[in-house]
Amino acid sequence: MAFADGPAVVPRDLRPGHPYYPPGVIIPNYAPNTTPLWLLFVYFGSAIGAFLAAAFFAARLIKPRFRSAFFSDKALFVWFTLCGGLHWFFEGYFIKNHATLASLQSVRAQLWKEYSLSDSRYLTSDPFMLCVEGLTVLVHGNLCFLTAITIVYSVGHPAGSSGLRHILQLVVSTLHLFGVLLYYGTLLFEESIHGTSHCRPEFLYRWVYFAGMNAPWVVVPVYAIYSSSRKICRVFSTVNRISIDPPDVGGPQTSGKKLQ
């Protein structure tokens, strides 16, 4: 862009022309995406599909009986593997490249630039996003994979599963639920208090990308917390009943003694 009475070249950083909200937000070195959106989604979908297929194959290799596991266990295995993959490889990419993300043209960078139309904080090295995403990669990512592994190993347990599986499921689902509430909340609070929005107002960005794409992290954690809580309560009530009417099963912990 050149001006008759102005500088011949406007420094790239100062050029307007990026599509992000709020208008005027500084996105250094922004370069528009070069790959069509449908193709980005094909790449992304294929990568996720291949990753989940590999995980399922590995699960059956480790535990052949996983094939006959309950549908809910298989579904949660897929969920936690998918979350772990997204946390490590997609959000991890953001953490590694947050400072230059707007200028990059890799598939993941272009996907982030597309998603950022619904939340420009991903392109401005926002401290809250860096902090929450950093913890998500390091803590949630590892815990998700651990949870998926304990689901596989739980198949065939006499009590239906191990305690560790439900502890991890409870902890990581609590983290997911709280994280997404904070994520929604900070953007909406900023809108209502400071009157600025990092999300473009169009239906696609506000409702499909921002609200819709994060909604699974509300719905599935609520189910997973409910499911694990129900299981833990049933196991405790079983032991409570046994301890009232002590059975003779040999172990010192089960023969009517208080379990502390």
Place this chain on the structure above:
Amino acid sequence: MAFADGPAVVPRDLRPGHPYYPPGVIIPNYAPNTTPLWLLFVYFGSAIGAFLAAAFFAARLIKPRFRSAFFSDKALFVWFTLCGGLHWFFEGYFIKNHATLASLQSVRAQLWKEYSLSDSRYLTSDPFMLCVEGLTVLVHGNLCFLTAITIVYSVGHPAGSSGLRHILQLVVSTLHLFGVLLYYGTLLFEESIHGTSHCRPEFLYRWVYFAGMNAPWVVVPVYAIYSSSRKICRVFSTVNRISIDPPDVGGPQTSGKKLQ
């Protein structure tokens, strides 16, 4: 403040002279504390002491055997009651009065103004603080009191406690731990990335107020998560052993059937 060649009266909002960081941060209508610090601490300590004494009295009224409960259970009861009280009455006060906090002279407002020397985000209606504290009041506060109640009702359970107590303890401690990591993290990320700090640099504010006063929400949740996890694992392994070698205790769930 008057200037020879300037306006006779500087609007109060624009006056410098507040002690908060980063220098230049706008704290509308700031009024310095009028009560000595030691007296604020006396009021605060007395309120907490009276509140905990009342809670202990109520617990023994509901469950006289609570007197002979394990020390660790009593300590966790105190912890969750204290947290619930702080979340409801101290952080709740912040949520209700965040916009005018800097100008108020109630005991709680003065305590917030003193603490804000280590984090001025409490006086600027920061969206992250409002969001995280709002959730803390509504979610953590209620869950803390529920956890304390289940600890009281667990005394005398044959298995040492109820499943619900450990589910709640696990969930609320996970929330506390994640919350404090985010709280520390956002301030430190902002320092390292944007070079601005909301915390005064003196030892008292940085290490006693900011680091020290929040450290219990790292240490105690780690212990509580460990303690509940250990208990849940033991109860699951008990049921697993019983299910392998089914005892005759009458209930269909305990007689060797898989618990789904």
